[in-house]
Amino acid sequence: MKNLPRLRYFIYLSLIILGGCTTGKNALQKGDYDASVAKAVGRLQNSPKNTEAMQVLKMAYELALQDHLRKINEAKLSNDLFRWESIMYDYQKINQLADDINSCPACLVIVPNPIKYIKELADSRYNAAVARYNSGMAYLNENNRLSAKKAYYEFEKVQNLQPDYKDVKTKMDDAFWAAVTRVVVQPIIINRGPYKLSGDYFQQQIDQFVSNYARNKFVIFYSEDQATTDKVIPDQVLSLNFDDFVVGQTYVKERVEKLKRDSILVGETRDKKPVYGTVTATLSIFEKSISSSGLLDMTITDWQSRKIIKQQKFPGTFVWRDSWGSYQGDERALNKNQLAMTRRKEILPPPPGALFLEFTKPIYNQLVENISYFYNSY
The missing domain is CATH 3.30.160 (Double Stranded RNA Binding Domain)
Structure with a gap:
């Protein structure tokens, strides 16, 4: 009987820790805002009235949105030739947050209108393809086998981003045969x-x-x-x-x-x-x-x-x-x-x-x- 209070204490402490993990509180405190939103959404789908998950979702979503928009703005100001890929990635993450919240009725009470950047995502994907295509052409014009290999992989990325962009299929084929060693x-x-x-x-x-x-x-x-x-x-x-x-x-x-x-x-x-x-x-x-x-x-x-x-x-x-x-x-x-x-x-x-x-x-x-x-x- 003496061990009963101690057992209750450990059970209570475990529930607190478990609740913090499943509601996304721990992830929020660590600055992992996307994970915090995902866990809070998961918790609210199973327990729509969970007060802590509601609080976590509201704060985590606002911080996640601000964080991704900040990264997007910083990338746009950079001189990185492939900055549009990181911009595209952040738009994808924002849109994923919106999709998660839209799949949870209880979450829409907390965040009624999660923002989606459809056009911005499409534009950044297109710009990323343009950058990779230009890089591929620069490598291909060097007229050597190693550069042709690099060109091939650049055109391959273009196809993943914009399958029908310009003559990318032809250029990819040109780069391949320029890179091939025939033995x-x-x-x-x-x-x-x-x-x-x-x-x-x-x-x-x-x-x-x-x-x-x-x-x-x-x-x-x-x-x-x-x-x-x-x-x-x-x-x-x-x-x-x-x-x-x-x-x-x-x-x-x-x-x-x-x-x-x-x-x-x-x-x-x-x-x-x-x-x-x-x-x-x-x-x-x-x-x-x-x-x-x-x-x-x-x-x-x-x-x-x-x-x-x-x-x-x-x-x-x-x-x-x-x-x-x-x-x-x-x-x-x-x-x-x-x-x-x-x-x-x-x-x-x-x-x-x-x-x-x-x-x-x-x-x-x-x-x-x-x-x-x-x-x-x-």
């Missing part, structure tokens, strides 16, 4: 018979990667055939060639072990008593490894100057292994694993084409990671 990927040439099909498959994997590349919209990859068909003049050429590769280097190693085991039942006496002794065997273990490896050269060259922009080499190795065994002597000298090894037979290795593909797998992973890293922010 022709030359095929890997492998004329050695057993590996041609595997080399073609490796090439197909690369072609699939570059054709699906979409991380940077301003980089487009073409195969040689596609570039010829579409009459594409490349900006860069990406060539891939194996400096060298070796498939099927075979190594066989034999390891001989002398084995013996004591206390093994080897017979019995005439009176049927067991006789224990030592058994021995010679175990031969054969280990075969077939190594395949290669080194791929990637070179990116500027088409006009013929200068090398980037060059890197990617190594790859694959080792196929097999093991088996045989023994002479008493098999009881062998443990379970050794005995299982002697029952295995030598198996045929994969064909050369399969070995070729295996050593290209780590090369492919390195290659696509490197291409992505180079072009993602190019």
